[in-house]
Amino acid sequence: MMKKIVFIILLILIPLTISAGRYAGDFILLGSGVRPLGMGGAFTAVADNGNAIYWNASGLAQITEIEAEVMHAFLFDNLAAYDFFSFCIPLPASTTIGVSFTQLSVNNIPYFDEKWLKNSNVFIRSSNVDLHLTGDPDGYFTSSDQLFEFAFAKNFSRVINLGWELFDLPIDYYVGGTFKYIKRSIHENIGTGMGGDISFMVRTDFGLLTEVPWLGKIRFAFNLQDIGGTKITWDTRSKHIDEIFTTPKFGLAVEQPLHFINSEMVVAWDWYEDYEYRNNLGLEFTYKDLLSFRTGLFDKHLTAGLGFRYNRFMINYALITHTDLGNSHRVGVMMNF
Numbered sequence: 220m221m222k223k224i225v226f227i228i229l230l231i232l233i234p235l236t237i238s239a240g241r242y243a244g245d246f247i248l249l250g251s252g253v254r255p256l257g258m259g260g261a262f263t264a265v266a267d268n269g270n271a272i273y274w275n276a277s278g279l280a281q282i283t284e285i286e287a288e289v290m291h292a293f294l295f296d297n298l299a300a301y302d303f304f305s306f307c308i309p310l311p312a313s314t315t316i317g318v319s320f321t322q323l324s325v326n327n328i329p330y331f332d333e334k335w336l337k338n339s340n341v342f343i344r345s346s347n348v349d350l351h352l353t354g355d356p357d358g359y360f361t362s363s364d365q366l367f368e369f370a371f372a373k374n375f376s377r378v379i380n381l382g383w384e385l386f387d388l389p390i391d392y393y394v395g396g397t398f399k400y401i402k403r404s405i406h407e408n409i410g411t412g413m414g415g416d417i418s419f420m421v422r423t424d425f426g427l428l429t430e431v432p433w434l435g436k437i438r439f440a441f442n443l444q445d446i447g448g449t450k451i452t453w454d455t456r457s458k459h460i461d462e463i464f465t466t467p468k469f470g471l472a473v474e475q476p477l478h479f480i481n482s483e484m485v486v487a488w489d490w491y492e493d494y495e496y497r498n499n500l501g502l503e504f505t506y507k508d509l510l511s512f513r514t515g516l517f518d519k520h521l522t523a524g525l526g527f528r529y530n531r532f533m534i535n536y537a538l539i540t541h542t543d544l545g546n547s548h549r550v551g552v553m554m555n556f
Contacts, residue, residue: 246323246364247463248493250274250517251303253290253551257524257537258501259515261487263470264420264440265501268553269305272319272370275442275470276395277418279315279372282307285556296545299325303551313374321366329356330406363404370397388427393420401451410461414449418442425473435483440470466493482506513537531555
């Protein structure tokens with residue numbers, strides 16, 4: 220019960236405080252997908268599947284086949300459920316579009332009617348047995364947070380001439396954007412808002428750039444989430460407004476082929492600021508495009524993950540540890556058409 224109370228305070232009650240702008244979108248900070256969290260949330264410069272809709276929409280342009288993914292997560296020792304769905308379609312002219320749905324829900328939250336507090340105070344209640352609180356809730360309710368997103372991305376390939384004494388450097392540019400609609404429900408009240416992200420990624424040959432032939436590809440990425448702030452308006456009498464502040468995210472990733480075992484390793488790093496500076500680190504090792512092992516640090520919390528590919532299906536699992544709220548487990552299936 221105590222863990223549930225702490226979790227509810229963090230994800231529900233804090234947005235109602237004076238500093239709501241810092242916390243109104245905290246449920247979004249949990250991140251989407253399974254593979255990204257197995258890599259510690261260091262996915263801004265990777266973003267090569269449907270999870271890019273959240274992490275960096277520009278990365279969608281790397282998708283070459285129709286792709287669908289579903290995820291379910293058991294958060295913090297089953298205190299909450301977290302679900303994600305994405306569907307992406309490549310279009311002509313190196314363009315890709317995608318849609319996603321994310322939902323966080325907390326069930327069986329107890330509430331106590333204010334009748335127990337009317338016309339009394341702690342001193343009156345302590346001296347009158349009839350006014351003592353029973354500790355039994357008057358009922359239960361469910362809190363839910365929903366995020367709907369539509370994203371688009373385009374790839375531009377160029378060859379940069381660095382001069383006759385040097386070499387030609389092939390570069391892939393990716394640009395993208397996301398439109399989002401947020402709906403939050405707490406007991407009898409609903410808050411809604413709309414916002415958008417814009418993102419950018421560059422990918423080039425690290426070996427050619429450094430003249431070390433065995434090196435792979437390097438990526439630099441930038442994602443500006445909630446441009447200008449995303450406002451959530453509640454249907455309360457006061458029409459209270461929460462604001463999700465603009466969050467810049469920077470990412471760096473290196474793809475390193477391991478030809479001697481027909482495998483690949485990806486090392487990634489994310490840096491961003493929401494209400495403090497954060498660093499995410501991630502590592503993924505994929506053996507023969509069949510089995511993937513992942514680990515990372517998601518804001519100082521250790522993560523681990525596995526992935527298994529069978530034909531056009533990819534099954535993923537991720538574990539995210541948390542000292543105070545317990546561990547979270549994510550499972551998901553991705554399919555290419």
